[in-house]
Amino acid sequence: MRRDVFQAIADPTRRAIILLIASQAMTPNAIAEHFDITRQAVSKHLKILTECQLVKQEQAGREIFYQLDGAKIQEIDKWLEEFKKIWESRFNELDKVLLTLKNNKL
Amino acid sequence: MRRDVFQAIADPTRRAIILLIASQAMTPNAIAEHFDITRQAVSKHLKILTECQLVKQEQAGREIFYQLDGAKIQEIDKWLEEFKKIWESRFNELDKVLLTLKNNKL
DNA sequence: TATATTTGCAACTGAACGGTTGCGTAAATA
DNA sequence: TATTTACGCAACCGTTCAGTTGCAAATATA
Secondary structure, eight states, X not given: OOOOHHHXXXXXXXXXXXXXXXXXXXXXXXXXXXXXXXXXXXXXXXXHHHHTTSEEEEEETTEEEEEEOGGGGHHHHHHHHHHHHHHHTTTOHHHHXXXXXXXXXX | OOOOHHHHTTSXXXXXXXXXXXXXXXXXXXXXXXXXXXXXXXXXXXXXXHHTTSEEEEEETTEXXXXXXXXXXXXXXXXXXXXXXXXXXXXXXXXXXXXXXXXXXX
């Protein structure tokens, strides 16, 4: 079972949940009201989001408020930045030559 | 079959392929040399990347060079920006009240 | 105390995923 | 021309995924 941020945001419902609870903590029932799936399905998504530390729980009586933990999302940013760095230097001919040599393991 | 950028980058091998061909176009065989999977498996990944327009093909004789199309990656950036916008305004109490009202559909 | 509400957990289902092997085809090469 | 090389496509396999239904536990309420 792979559990990383990229797999977490691969699902459109989970992306929507993330945006939904980004501004304020919410309970599974409250979240489920915004979607056409059962409360249990939402709970499963929350479990996955919790497992990759994108979300934290806070118990209040019988209710559990789920709130976002913004730290892990930076991993996406990090990968994007790495990509951009390579992408933006792709027209540098010297870089190309060096990478060709590297890729051909010479 | 869902085919969007987020699903494309969910797989670690595909992320590696993206970074690999970001600087220069490569053939499936050349790409496969960098991984412990078969050439056919790489081709499957390239097919997925092509389907969500992250990658373009360029035929050269019997070789096909796969090169990155940077445009679609911006969709990830766009989503991240949307998230950041909400995330960074989460401590604004007025915003919270407004969002509470909105979420409760009042 | 009996009942309703909120939740997590388990079992199940059909679809999708990531990988493999095998094969056909087109281009390069001997 | 015969052979090798590069590739895509199809079939298959085991695993994961997203969803469902059903149920038990804990808290709130009548």
